[in-house]
Amino acid sequence: MRADAQKNRSQILTFARDAVAEHGADASMRDIARRAGVGLATLLRHFPTREALFEALLCTHLDALTRKADELETSAAADAALLTWFRELVVFTQGYRGVVAMMAAAHANPDSALYASCAAVHSAGARLLRRAQDEGTARADMTGDDLFALITALGWAVDQPSFKARADHLVHLITSAILTNRPGNNVGKAT
Template sequence: MVVAEQPRPRRMRADARRNQERLLAAADAAFAARGTDASLEEIARAAGVANGTLYGHFPTRQALLEALLRERMDALAGRAAELAAGTEPFEGLRRWIDAAVDHATRYRGLSAACLRALEDETSELYAACHALLGAAGQLVARTRAAGELRADVTERDVFTLVSAVAWAVGEGTRDQADRLLASALAGMRAAGTAGNRPESR
């Protein structure tokens, strides 16, 4: 039996690759300055290409975000496995939440975009955001099994917390956001564990 050769993926032309690189650089600058709602037309103009070229490479805003953040999101998802293997359960969860907040604050509105993508299977961010949700779930389950996390805390709660802290960073100060995060983490701890024990009088 002869197996037909699979067609090789077509290589991107050099000019198309340069256009894509310029678009990604312009999008990174625009999203960092104005958030994920920055004008796509302005991004195309800053990259020196027509709107049609932008949409040819990135049909939607979510596709552009996914291309910009793919490696960072993959690394953040993989970080959960590293922390699960090398840290105490609650400390691992705390460190991952810190890393997730750092990721979410790269662009204002990013965490909200990821929360929306979780409910939209057509979004280019759907798979990556679900991978992050799964990473959070891995650490939540481990911490709960160790008796260090309240039984009612879920990975969705963790995502909501990351979103809230990212919003606080954008609207206030990092110190304020850190206090919010510390208070929320203390509230998530199981009663009687370190960090959630009433002080002796």
Template sequence: MPNQQRADARRNYARILAVAEAEVAAHGANASLEQIARTAGVGSATVRRHFPTRRALLEAVSHQRIDALATRAHDLTTADDSRTALLTWLSDVVTYCVAARGLAAALTYDNTATDSIYENSCSAALETAATPLLDRAIHDGAITPSVTVTDLITLAVGVVLATEHYADPATEAHRLFALTVTGLSPG
């Protein structure tokens, strides 16, 4: 938030964000913006002024987890096995997305939007953080050269979104993620 913002606007932003974190934790990416506004004690226009899109709200709510994933990617860049390091990080992405309702939705790509307001800062931060991991794995011959970080994030997010309504979404997400990494062929 810009420092030149009025004190009441900064307080509203902080209150809306705190309420939004609780609502997204309880209801996922479909948390009601109107309920967030009511609980925060502001009008829905105030919520939309601070968060013009649902994605903007989800990105703000997910900011700390995205930073943690970026730090984890950086920490793994010095691991001995580049493939294992990349897959460990992707498994962490799956774990975070399952645990933090709404994070998977914040990481989805919207290729139809061209306005900068729709840029996906969460995915961009993870792409920046994971690129050295992927580049090293490709350089070591451990990953197919045509794979991109966007592909990997899309894969992880897709698995999480496909399993979010299972009785045990974490187990199913990790099982399917492992299946995609190893493939369908035996041995």
């Protein structure tokens, strides 16, 4: 890629990140191009669809979450690893308003530009959950799909202004329902 094209792409991603933080997944492509100082045609040449732009924008973070899961698998107790990763994923979803709906849709659509990154995050979470289940610290009746659905639901809830202030409490409630042997947790293991 030519240097000027690479510069335009980087600028677009930088300003897209800001626009998405302000306006969520409904950020205007025209506004992003204007903020980046490029024409709409230039933006569309780099990112022909909104989903392609989000894929490029989110891929870095999703890949980092996948690498974090790999690191936690070998460096932390199973329940602590799952809890740390779960919280980091929720923080990620809070940083990109509207991204949860895109991730949920991409998760079930192999043709989506976000599918591979979402599938990798889903798989990483499922591995962390299985490890905690094998050690007896997570509910035995959960699957990776259940975990992804709970993260999606929680991400949607904390994206709502009325629930944003309760995000930490909601994370605690959900993780307490997943992790069965944590201090102060009265949820029993499934039999």
